Amino acid sequence: MNAGDRLLYALSARRHMSWAAVKHAFDCLHETDDDPNDGDSLRYRRGYTVRVLDSLGHVEFDARPQQLRVIVTPPTIAVLPWRGLPTGVLTGARSPASVGQLSAAAKRFGVLLDVHCQISDPQLHPSRISVVTEDLAHLTFFAREQGVHCTEFPAAWSLLHVAGSLDDYLGTLKPEGVGDLNWEREDFDPEALCFNVRLRQDKPLLSRYTHPTRRTRLHVLHQAEMASPVDPDWGRFAILQAARRDVLTYGKNSSLFCVPATTPLPKLLERSLCLCSGWAPAVANGIVWPGSRVSSARVYQHIPVRLAETIADKLGQRLSFRELPVCAV
Secondary structure: OOHHHHHHHHHHHHOEEEHHHHHHHHHHHOOOOOOOOOHHHHHHHHHHHHHHHHHOOOEEEEOOOOOOEEEEOOOEEEEOOOOOOOEEEEEOOOOHHHHHHHHHHHHHHOOEEEEEOOOOOOOOOOOEEEEEOOOHHHHHHHHHHOOOEEOOOOHHHHHHHHOOOHHHHHOOOOOOOOOOOOOEEEEEEOOOOEEEOOOOOOOOEEEEEEOOOOOOEEEEEEEOOEEEEOOHHHHHHHHHHHOOOOOOEEEOOOOEEEEEOOOOOOHHHHHHHHOOOOOOOEEEEOOOOOOOOOOEEEEEOOOOHHHHHHHHHHOOOOOEEOOOOHHHO
16 A cells, blocks of 8 residues: 555545645655655645646545635546446545455456556555446446446546636636736746746736745736736646647557646646546656757556547647657556
């Protein structure tokens, strides 16, 4: 049982936890792993771990002001969009006892249940639990008998159907008085694919402001005469679209989908990719984008080409086809 499993077990036992409690639980589980002087690394690993829990469908965020909580989702078997025998992965709440009961039931029902450590950062992320049956009816019957919800349609496609597009998101923004903040500021450079202190004058413009005392960050999208707080994952792709900068890559032979590490995908789109396989995104080095020094990427496995093209279309991107290093995953 790794630290990722224990963190999910702790969250499941509580059903929901404040962000402060989640940070404390993570720090306790990894207290022997970190350099106490490297606070930035610890914060990054903590935030990235919880983000992957969200992307794998295990948790949701309640992000209301002054009430940031992490909420565990109900146990579900998410059907994968694969050809061949119906396969699902277990998402949501789990405990050592519930996993043991599910494993024993699988033997009685003639269901193949496998538990594998995640390929990427196996200590950080909970194990991948997969279920394989002869047909979909058998899979849904098994899930129902265990009191576990089972999606009859691949979860990746269901999420993609309900996820909005970049244009949909931009249409929800409203002007707010955030355009003249006297805080430390960095602007997103669509060529370099990162924020830097060299301020830009062109618009649209995505700026990242840091509060002078609390050190919290606020992202603001400047468009013509309007400035609006924005989700940075959508904001970066708004700037990339305006600059006609395409960064999404797909390997047809390997079915790998690749995005620069500095331009993470919006939540539902990333979850759709993760629920094509049940594997956390791998980090690959040596993948280069012209004009940028960024050489690391998040790589997603077993992605159908139509799903990859739909995600690119929702983000206002043209999908680039080139082979990616399979050794990265």
